[in-house]
Amino acid sequence: xxxxxxxxxxxxxxxxxxxxxxxxxxxxxxxxxxxxxxxxxxxxxxxxxxxxxxxxxxxxxxxxxxxxxxxxxxxxxxxxxxxxxxxxxxxxxxxxxxxxxxxxxxxxxxxxxxxxxxxxxxxxxxxxxxxxxxxxxxxxxxxxxxxxxxxxxxxxxxxxxxxxxxxxxxxxxxxxxxxxxxxxxxxxxxxxxxxxxxxxxxxxxxxxxxxxxxxxxxxxxxxxxxxxxxxxxxxxxxxxxxxxxxxxxxxxxxxxxxxxxxxxxxxxxxxxxxxxxxxxxxxxxxxxxxxxx
Amino acid sequence: xxxxxxxxxxxxxxxxxxxxxxxxxxxxxxxxxxxxxxxxxxxxxxxxxxxxxxxxxxxxxxxxxxxxxxxxxxxxxxxxxxxxxxxxxxxxxxxxxxxxxxxxxxxxxxxxxxxxxxxxxxxxxxxxxxxxxxxxxxxxxxxxxxxxxxxxxxxxxxxxxxxxxxxxxxxxxxxxxxxxxxxxxxxxxxxxxxxxxxxxxxxxxxxxxxxxxxxxxxxxxxxxxxxxxxxxxxxxxxxxxxxxxxxxxxxxxxxxxxxxxxxxxxxxxxxxxxxxxxxxxx
Numbered sequence: 001x002x003x004x005x006x007x008x009x010x011x012x013x014x015x016x017x018x019x020x021x022x023x024x025x026x027x028x029x030x031x032x033x034x035x036x037x038x039x040x041x042x043x044x045x046x047x048x049x050x051x052x053x054x055x056x057x058x059x060x061x062x063x064x065x066x067x068x069x070x071x072x073x074x075x076x077x078x079x080x081x082x083x084x085x086x087x088x089x090x091x092x093x094x095x096x097x098x099x100x101x102x103x104x105x106x107x108x109x110x111x112x113x114x115x116x117x118x119x120x121x122x123x124x125x126x127x128x129x130x131x132x133x134x135x136x137x138x139x140x141x142x143x144x145x146x147x148x149x150x151x152x153x154x155x156x157x158x159x160x161x162x163x164x165x166x167x168x169x170x171x172x173x174x175x176x177x178x179x180x181x182x183x184x185x186x187x188x189x190x191x192x193x194x195x196x197x198x199x200x201x202x203x204x205x206x207x208x209x210x211x212x213x214x215x216x217x218x219x220x221x222x223x224x225x226x227x228x229x230x231x232x233x234x235x236x237x238x239x240x241x242x243x244x245x246x247x248x249x250x251x252x253x254x255x256x257x258x259x260x261x262x263x264x265x266x267x268x269x270x271x272x273x274x275x276x277x278x279x280x281x282x283x284x285x286x287x288x289x290x291x292x293x
Numbered sequence: 294x295x296x297x298x299x300x301x302x303x304x305x306x307x308x309x310x311x312x313x314x315x316x317x318x319x320x321x322x323x324x325x326x327x328x329x330x331x332x333x334x335x336x337x338x339x340x341x342x343x344x345x346x347x348x349x350x351x352x353x354x355x356x357x358x359x360x361x362x363x364x365x366x367x368x369x370x371x372x373x374x375x376x377x378x379x380x381x382x383x384x385x386x387x388x389x390x391x392x393x394x395x396x397x398x399x400x401x402x403x404x405x406x407x408x409x410x411x412x413x414x415x416x417x418x419x420x421x422x423x424x425x426x427x428x429x430x431x432x433x434x435x436x437x438x439x440x441x442x443x444x445x446x447x448x449x450x451x452x453x454x455x456x457x458x459x460x461x462x463x464x465x466x467x468x469x470x471x472x473x474x475x476x477x478x479x480x481x482x483x484x485x486x487x488x489x490x491x492x493x494x495x496x497x498x499x500x501x502x503x504x505x506x507x508x509x510x511x512x513x514x515x516x517x518x519x520x521x522x523x524x525x526x527x528x529x530x531x532x533x534x535x536x537x538x539x540x541x542x543x544x545x546x547x548x549x550x551x552x553x554x555x556x557x558x559x560x561x562x563x564x565x566x567x568x569x570x571x572x573x574x575x
Contacts, residue, residue: 008393011478015389018382019449020401025427026420026446027408033419092311099300100308102315108561109315112322115557115564116550117507119525123532124325124546127539132324135341166318171568178569216572227412230509234529248414252510255418265418272415279410 038266043259056266066242067267070250074226077161077246081225085165086217089172094202096173097180107177111170118167122234125163126150153243156236160244163231168224172217179213180206208291215286222282226275247271329543336539351544355531359545363520364527365552371437371512371523372505375444376498379452382445383497384490387456388482392468402457405450413447413510421514436517443515444505452497455571459493460486492570499560499567506553524549 038056042049060067092110096103113121129149137145149159183206191201207214229248232238238245238253245253251271255264328336332348355361390398420443428439463486471481509525516522522530528549535542557564 012389012393014479015385015482016398016401019386019453022382022442022445023405023408023449025423026443027411027416027450028404030416030419030423031408031411033423034416037419092314095307095311098304098307100304100311101300102308102312106311106315107565108558109318111565112554112557113318115503115507115553117509117525117553119507119509119529120546120549123528123542124321124550127328127543128321128324131328131336131340131539132321135339139341166321174565174568175572178572213572220572227414229414233509248412251414252417256514261418268412268415268418272411275412276410 034265034268037262038269040262042262042265044255044261049262052262056263057270059263060266060270066245067247067250069242070245070247073157073244074228074247077157077164077228078222078225081161081164081168082218082221084161085168085221086172086214088165088169089217090176092169092173093176093180094206097177107173110173113167114171116167118228118230119234121163121167122231125159125235129159150236151240153240156240156244160228160231160235163235164225164228167231168221172221175213175217175220176210179210183209208289211286211290215283215290218282218286219279222279223275226278325543325547328539329547331540333538333540336543348540351540352548355541355545355548358535358541359527359531359548360520360522361527361548364522364524367437367521368506368523368552371440371444372502375441375448375505376501378441378445379448379501380494380497383449383452384456384487384494385482386449387453388460388486390453391457391460392465402453405453408450409454417510417514424515435521436515437521440512440515443511444501447511448501448504452501455497455500456490456493459490463489495563496567496570499564500571502556503553503564506556524552 039051039053040049041052041055096107096110100106116124133145133147133149136142147155149155187205187209188201191205196204227248228246229252232244232246232249236244238249247267248271251264251267254260254267258264324340327342327344328340329351330347330349331340331344331351332346335345335348390402424439424443427433427442428436433439467485467489468481471485476484507525508523509529512523512526513529516526519530528545531545532542535545
């Protein structure tokens with residue numbers, strides 16, 4: 001009996017031990033340390049740490065217009081980015097489940113931007129916005145292409161939105177395609193025989209039946225856009241004049257450029273709470289809309 | 294979901310419209326590729342045209358300046374080692390957690406799932422400090438090993454979660470039969486369960502590869518020294534130095550994206566399946 005217990009304990013250690021150690025070391029400890037650092041004025045040099053209570057949080061809420069602006073930018077970006085990329089991803093999937101001759105190659109085309117990391121994509125698009133758009137503008141005479149794009153506060157926002165949608169729509173398309181493939185053929189045929197038009201079929205049958213995919217796609221798009229960092233860094237570095245600074249970028253700057261680690265971790269904790277609340281509310285809400293076929 | 298299997302006039306219109314959108318999606322790549330072989334002057338005068346003379350030296354210069362072979366090797370070794378260890382450790386943990394659902398394992402699994410919501414920015418600042426202590430204590434001098442350790446930690450929750458869902462669908466009878474035949478737990482896992490998990494192993498490797506290969510922020514915080522740089526870091530350092538020096542920058546960008554595009558085109562079927570699997574279970 002005792003030998004069996006030892007063997008069980010050994011198995012638990014061998015199978016679960018390594019994962020647990022790395023999890024604790026890389027996520028749990030830094031997360032808990034972050035909680036406690038957020039009440040200090042730590043500047044990265046260990047021997048000068050002092051407990052400051054809620055001062056960091058007070059400062060963030062009362063006296064940090066940049067952080068407020070970053071939150072507002074991120075919120076705007078998330079709302080617009082999530083809607084656009086989901087609408088585009090869904091309609092690409094909707095049309096690419098029809099018997100098109102080029103559908104396989106088109107699926108590949110729409111997905112490709114997603115395999116390239118946000119950093120390199122941002123660099124590529126810098127060239128497109130500066131040189132590419134200018135060339136197209138000269139050719140087509142459309143004022144759209146002659147805007148200053150990354151150089152101006154208003155258009156820089158939309159510049160990042162364009163690249164974000166271009167990058168992520170293909171991924172959501174893949175998920176929507178697989179979900180559309182599970183919509184039962186007989187229901188669609190029955191609706192068509194009953195005289196439902198295409199819009200009615202789309203709204204009353206297809207959309208309710210693919211709600212599980214909507215849950216997943218909204219979740220992914222919200223977490224990508226709310227945590228956006230790479231595109232922000234490579235496209236605008238938060239500029240012009242800090243107008244396109246995301247929360248993730250603001251935290252990064254606070255810690256690693258201004259060396260205010262205590263303040264940075266306080267912001268990171270607030271960021272965590274907001275992300276956790278938003279994503280769990282969204283998943284709860286869309287899950288409640290799911291129906292069975 | 295094909296309402297109409299027949300190819301009608303309406304389908305042709307749809308096909309043309311979607312194909313046009315597809316072409317628009319490819320325009321950035323067109324600009325990238327044609328301009329990467331132009332001289333600097335040609336890029337400035339007309340960036341939309343086809344190249345008139347090919348300036349292949351852009352590539353050899355970018356190849357040397359980014360130390361491309363070294364960067365490629367760093368990216369490759371970090372991605373491969375992290376992937377193999379992640380898949381093995383997570384599969385083992387998930388197997389044990391499903392088959393021995395003790396209170397301890399249940400709590401641990403809940404913590405893994407909960408940790409998936411934590412944004413990277415919320416742990417990165419103390420992480421840098423923790424990693425310094427870890428590397429000093431263990432005497433790790435190669436920062437690439439430190440980076441791999443980080444990937445193991447960050448990858449565990451999602452990877453365990455995916456395996457966990459998959460193992461629940463494997464019937465217990467197969468393992469019981471093997472136990473009766475005299476296999477111990479380790480034998481059952483490595484000879485019976487692991488081979489059955491192959492589809493999910495492919496899925497997690499695909500998802501983790503795309504993540505680790507393209508990651509920028511974590512390596513930029515952990516890696517020390519120019520000769521440990523991965524492709525995103527090397528390209529970014531080069532781009533920072535040669536802003537507006539488009540002829541070299543674009544060639545460096547093409548080099549930077551080529552490996553992952555080749556990986557995607559050759560593994561496309563598995564990647565699409567992997568993403569669908571990951572999304573369904575996630």
